[in-house]
Amino acid sequence: MTSKSGPKNHNNGKRLEGIRAYVKEVGSVGSTSALMGILAMVVGLVLIVTVSEAKTFGLAILILGAVVVSLAGIAARRAVTKSVTGRRGRYSANTLLMIISFLLLIGVLNFVFWDNPNRWDVTSTRQFTLAPRTLDVLANLETPVSAIAFFDRNDVDQRPYLEDVDNLLREFSVRSNKFSYEVMDPDVEPNIAKQYGVTSPGQVAFFVNDSDSFDVAFGARYRGRNPQTGDAIFDVNPSLEQDFVTPLLIVSGQEKKTAYFLTGHGERDVVDPTSDDGIFAAVNALTKENFDVRPLDLSQKKIVPRRTGDQPLEQDQVAPSLVIIAGPVKDLMDDEVDELTDFLEDGGRLLVLIDPGAPSSYIDFLSNWGVTVSKGNIIDEEDFLRPDTRVPFVTQHNTQIDITKGLERTYFPGVAAIQFDMASMPPVVVGGQILPQQNVIEISRTSSGSWLVDDLARSKPDSDLDRQGTFSTVVLVEDAFAPLDKSPKFIDPNSAIPASLVIIGDSDFVTNKHFNNASNGDLFLNSINYLTGDVSLINIRPKQVARREILATPNEFDVIRYTSWFVLPSLMALAGIGIWWVRR
Template sequence: MVRDQSNTGTKRLSRLLPSNRKGVISLLISLTGLLALFIGLIFYGFLPESRNTAITTIVLGILLILVGMFISYRDILGFIIQKKGRYSINSSIMVFAFILIGVLIYVLAARNSIRIDTTATRQYSLASQTTEILQNLQHPITATAFFVPNDTTSASYRISTENLLNEFKHRSSENAKFTYKYIDPDLEPTLAKNLRVTEYPSIVFQGQNSDGVDLSYTLTAPLFEERDISTAIMIASGIQQKKIYIVTGHGERDSSIMDIEDRLGFGLARDGMRNDNYAVQTLSIAQYEIIPDDAAALVIPGPTIDLSDIEANLIHQYLKGGGRLLLSVDPGTPNSYNNLINKWGITMIDGTIIDLGSSLANQPKTPLIQQEQFVTVDPINVITDPLSQVYFPGTIAFDQVLPADEMPDYIRAKPIVGTTMLSCLQFNEEINTCNQDQFTILAPSMAVEALKPINEDPDANATRQAKIVLFGDTDFISNYHFYNFNNSDLYLNSLNWLTEDVSLASVRAKALTYRRLVVTDREIQLIRGLSWFALPALMTILAFMTWWRRR
């Protein structure tokens, strides 16, 4: 019985195969052509960099199929004339039509794609300000990313950076002004040398200004966030840099110190300003007795020596003319700085803030500001909306010089952040607690907009209002603390608000939430290919086996 079944199966198989050598050769050539066509289509659809090879493979596959059919054209014609042949042709036409419709739908969808970011933090969406920058580009911008394939540092940035650059390219599709490419510096060392790339990973942005002068700007890890790339594009397209002057001569923090472990250095903050497309210089007001007309803002980081009367008056007159000031102080700051801001409706409150409700690592004198403690009303929301956490290692508080109902209309002063209700001011450095009757909400940072100082006439030549941002702590922007939590973002956002570069303040790193599946573009293509081809092929094989058994 077993022998009879084996003979029956052999007979069925013999009927499927050609009975002569010519037919066998034709079948082998046709099958090879089909395999080449299948492989070529996969390469063409899922490996864009191999499309030339894919097209060659597809053409070769079609030629092999035609050759195979030509060799056995008589047998094929005889098969078509038969009733079974006509049914097979009808089925083949229906399958081909179905595949063609699917391909057309895919092509139409690919050319008219709609991108939807379903992440809670809009992780893969660009800020509207970034999109506006891309759409307003006048000259092409090319980003050349130098990543070493087997380097662990490069690998840690590769996925997120490639996704971000791809989103930039997609958002500039209307004018096609932004393109990018990845380069292995080991394979193309000459290109890296010509672009003066010495560190990896790095991204070089190349463009032109309005006069046609070639410009370039280089980003190195870890500065690969949306904000960094937006700034690099602005610099490479020749957008004019605003000048920031860091005041010196009063024991301020040293902006030349770059050591990340240094607790007094201000170098990382200075570099942060430069990365925001500012031209940053130091300024000794006592030496020059003038504040340059091109000053977009003055920065005074942690002064420990009093201002002279001449210096204080120069800064005051600069503010009256519509100037901008970013002042960070510490407990024990000389009184001349308090006198300066008193004229603009703000005063420093003596003592160090203790916050029992929210502090860093059980250090009550280091208030931890949580997201709900940021003030998000206009105009402060430009500074605080993107932020989640900052901390101040030893800070004083600010308040208005007059009760709220007595403040003049021409001065608007608002807290930027506030402590919890379990806060107080403490004068004794040894005490880290508060009495219950001392609890109150305090403001370690404030922002001021004013048309003129209190009880003074406005400057007739002023073309804009004065703006001041105050921080009761300078340690939080020292090198040691600058890139912790959102400390750097708060400080740079404040500077952006002062200089009215709100587009940069709105382009901030987004909080990355935990996800179970993070894949590269190649992995996505592999998953897509398996779902489109492997699973249907498996189902076809199973269907063929079932048909074979039931014949």
């Protein structure tokens, strides 16, 4: 019997082949579309995360990519179902689940740390760790403070300096939600730069919003352009953090403290930066600590108590937070002694830098406040600045007092011993308590290899004439209710304001020649901040940048470069092939 279905079956076969070809084509297009969709989603995510200005565009690409992937999955649903339910699909599903779980974990951690920012400084010199005083200022900002760093981000000459400024300002903003900043090109926004008195790139303006209060600091000092290359020249600011805290204090409304340097007795020069014997560097550092530094001539000015400092002052009156006596060589007049005594009896704060062989009026004045200054100087044969034994290094500090915070070694080019005897201090009754009339505390002392030598010209001790021992070089007198020649029996704690003094047996250590060496400057500034009651201002100091460079010959550098380019990636690829071969 002859079959008549041949042509029909032939046609059906052609249709099946056409369907298979169509499905294959659809599958190919679907795979391509899925890959394009995934790529679009990745691009969208990258734009959202990295480019804040293109977040909307990135979101649109992300959604479009998700739609394309979904349509590709619907078009090739059979292939998708087979790949998911098959053995390979199960392995892929497990891998995909692990990837999704990892991404979700990263997302949760990112969310948690975004709301609770913590930064770790892993540099050896704690380069990005803010000083306690800086943290204190930021934590106590009552009004929002903003800053504008005037730099051109596109200028390669400015980028290294901008990076330092940007890092510090970002750390400020992380530590306080009341501080914000932005970077602005002064050439693009000249009117805003002019508004804050900015005349060159590298300056940073700090201001309070909706207020006329502002102050400008140097992030880097612009020196002009190189006439040969045209490159911009900047000087690095080594005390960046300190210089940024000062305008924060100013614009946030904190009142400046006034420090008066006594004049008229041959004291150290405070205005000449070129003189090795002057103390301009110390005065300059003090202004950066937000002090208003002024001279005090007691023949022309009268000191009034600090508690009346909020009242209008007469032209011949001053209400200092602190008086500093730095290396006098002429005696005080009797009325000047009375003036300083009244100042202390009213709760004044006094820093005395007294040299060996100082005028007798200062010796007598200080003895009335519980301390005796030696006539000679200290020679230390054990720990001294070579080659002069008359310049002792001091490393023994009283760590119970905040003055010594951050101190390491200080040295004194010719230092007197500061002596005191608490056992003989007369008692007074303060609010029912029996206390010493003055409390004298040793701050620093020399080593056991020290001698007290009366002859200032001698650098060798004489065991028959000189006394060996450890000697105090810095002392603190606090809770001083009255000078010893008055000796009151009862003190009213409601009206009495005890005085505080720091006496240092040398003034050379703070001169321009020595101020920035060892911890000399720190001792001076810490003493002042302690006396004025702002312990938190101890201690913001410039951090040393540790430079670590790889010194390699061209051949060694080529080995490092090609190893990182080819060897390590090749090892990773071989490891992957090995794993695939084992698990295939």
